[in-house]
Amino acid sequence: MPVINLKNINNFICQNINLKIADKELLVLLGPTGAGKTTLLNIIAGLIDYQGTILFDDTPIDKLPVNVRRTGYLFQNLALFPHLDVASNISYGLRMKGMSSKKVKAKLDELLKLMKIENIAHRYPKNLSGGEKQKVALARALAPSPDILLLDEPLNSLDFRTSRYLRMEFLRLQKELEITSIYVTHDLVEAEEMADRVAIIHNGKLEQVGVPQEVFLKSENESVSNFLGTPNILDCEYCRVLGEELVEVNCGGIKIIVPHEGNEVRKIAISPSHIYVSREKPPGPDLNRFKGMIT
Amino acid sequence: MLPIAIIFICSFFPVLYNTITGIKTVPEDFIKVAKTLGASPIKILTTVILPLALPNIFTGLRLEAGMAWRVIIAAEMVAIPTGIGALLMRAESLIRVDIIIVCLMVLSVMCLSFEKFFYTWSKN
Numbered sequence: 001m002p003v004i005n006l007k008n009i010n011n012f013i014c015q016n017i018n019l020k021i022a023d024k025e026l027l028v029l030l031g032p033t034g035a036g037k038t039t040l041l042n043i044i045a046g047l048i049d050y051q052g053t054i055l056f057d058d059t060p061i062d063k064l065p066v067n068v069r070r071t072g073y074l075f076q077n078l079a080l081f082p083h084l085d086v087a088s089n090i091s092y093g094l095r096m097k098g099m100s101s102k103k104v105k106a107k108l109d110e111l112l113k114l115m116k117i118e119n120i121a122h123r124y125p126k127n128l129s130g131g132e133k134q135k136v137a138l139a140r141a142l143a144p145s146p147d148i149l150l151l152d153e154p155l156n157s158l159d160f161r162t163s164r165y166l167r168m169e170f171l172r173l174q175k176e177l178e179i180t181s182i183y184v185t186h187d188l189v190e191a192e193e194m195a196d197r198v199a200i201i202h203n204g205k206l207e208q209v210g211v212p213q214e215v216f217l218k219s220e221n222e223s224v225s226n227f228l229g230t231p232n233i234l235d236c237e238y239c240r241v242l243g244e245e246l247v248e249v250n251c252g253g254i255k256i257i258v259p260h261e262g263n264e265v266r267k268i269a270i271s272p273s274h275i276y277v278s279r280e281k282p283p284g285p286d287l288n289r290f291k292g293m294i295t
Numbered sequence: 296m297l298p299i300a301i302i303f304i305c306s307f308f309p310v311l312y313n314t315i316t317g318i319k320t321v322p323e324d325f326i327k328v329a330k331t332l333g334a335s336p337i338k339i340l341t342t343v344i345l346p347l348a349l350p351n352i353f354t355g356l357r358l359e360a361g362m363a364w365r366v367i368i369a370a371e372m373v374a375i376p377t378g379i380g381a382l383l384m385r386a387e388s389l390i391r392v393d394i395i396i397v398c399l400m401v402l403s404v405m406c407l408s409f410e411k412f413f414y415t416w417s418k419n
Contacts, residue, residue: 069331
């Protein structure tokens with residue numbers, strides 16, 4: 001898979017973007033709505049005009065039309081062809097490449113097995129669940145063996161559990177296939193869980209790039225810190241595994257239940273956006289709720 | 296040739312406008328997906344745009360299939376001396392109500408069956 005290098009990328013939203021994405025890396029492009037995340041993906045795919053240079057392994061691809069750029073693109077709304085069944089949707093890219101029907105069949109079987117969707121191969125998109133559609137769209141994007149995979153908020157419309165399961169599935173596939181990927185999201189948890197590196201984009205400008213810990217805990221400028229919020233970092237005195245990926249931690253006498261797969265938690269970071277203050281006791285289970293006085 | 300020309304003039308443009316409307320309503324994302332999957336403009340037209348525009352194309356065909364019969368009957372009544380329309384006119388001048396009723400029944404059945412044919416075809 002190639003190293004992707006964006007040099008001085010400009011258009012109606014993006015302003016002088018310079019970014020290098022390493023081979024086999026999963027870069028998460030994070031930013032608020034309207035920041036220019038999707039526009040940057042469209043630029044890499046060649047779907048919109050831009051000034052600047054995009055290099056795949058030091059080879060400029062700016063003059064290449066979309067259909068020969070070898071990018072796999074997973075759109076936000078997935079855009080599965082409604083008139084084709086799952087098998088035909090996945091094999092669409094292979095047929096466009098002019099592969100023989102025997103090779104198409106072999107590759108299709110391989111992808112159906114990889115995504116664990118053999119049982120829905122002959123269903124139409126209207127008869128699929130959100131998670132199944134997601135898997136089909138990913139398989140379709142991967143089918144022509146692209147050099148780079150672009151994912152535009154693909155898990156946006158799914159519930160928390162399905163979204164988390166698919167995130168893990170995608171991570172497994174990305175590592176297994178060793179495909180360079182750019183994943184767009186505005187969800188900090190998603191970014192933290194998935195990214196090799198995070199790039200924060202705001203108003204068309206690339207504000208900060210780094211590993212998740214570095215970006216989330218040390219914002220380089222005001223716009224990044226406004227978007228991420230300065231997290232409250234608490235030391236945990238002890239932790240107790242409750243099962244079902246839940247851990248109870250004690251931070252300075254406050255017992256908080258957090259989702260965690262391991263047995264040990266030393267610190268927790270709570271984003272201000274996840275703290276709700278209410279005058280009256282809100283309805284629902286009494287979990288992570290504390291009575292206090294604001295002085 | 297005259298009946299064919301009249302049918303063509305009356306049916307072609309409504310079908311064309313429906314086809315254009317159908318093509319315009321194909322979501323842009325499907326075309327983008329096809330492009331990123333390596334489809335050429337011709338392939339995009341034949342494998343994405345036209346299949347997705349088919350419901351509109353068939354709506355136009357279905358409506359015009361019935362309309363073509365009505366148009367040709369009207370033309371036969373005023374300009375072409377043969378066919379059901381001309382027969383209707385002759386029956387009217389002879390006050391043959393039975394022939395008029397049969398002609399109208401034939402016209403109704405033909406309109407309905409043509410519309411039904413295109414409807415079934417579009418469903419398939």
